[in-house]
Amino acid sequence: MREIFAAYNSVPVREAAWLKRQIKQGGADMRVKVTLRCNECKQRNYNTFKNKKNTPDRLEMSKYCPFCRKHTTHSETK
Ligand SMILES: [Zn+2]
Numbered sequence: 001m002r003e004i005f006a007a008y009n010s011v012p013v014r015e016a017a018w019l020k021r022q023i024k025q026g027g028a029d030m031r032v033k034v035t036l037r038c039n040e041c042k043q044r045n046y047n048t049f050k051n052k053k054n055t056p057d058r059l060e061m062s063k064y065c066p067f068c069r070k071h072t073t074h075s076e077t078k
Pocket residue numbers: 038039040041042043065066067068069072
């Protein structure tokens with residue numbers, strides 16, 4: 001259980017720091033806030049930013065879902 005909790009908390013924070021750096025390099029104009037939703041249980045697990053210029057299509061990535069307790073495909077949702 002502690003493992004799940006750690007994954008749930010640490011991954012988005014680390015990504016947020018990484019994204020902040022990316023945004024600084026690329027300029028703030030094209031960044032949009034997106035929510036990443038688990039395709040299997042439909043839970044919204046992550047809030048993040050994407051660069052519309054670099055990723056014009058729907059964002060999809062493999063992320064740890066604490067509800068499915070495994071990595072699943074997460075898709076962008078508003
Ligand atoms: Zn899930």
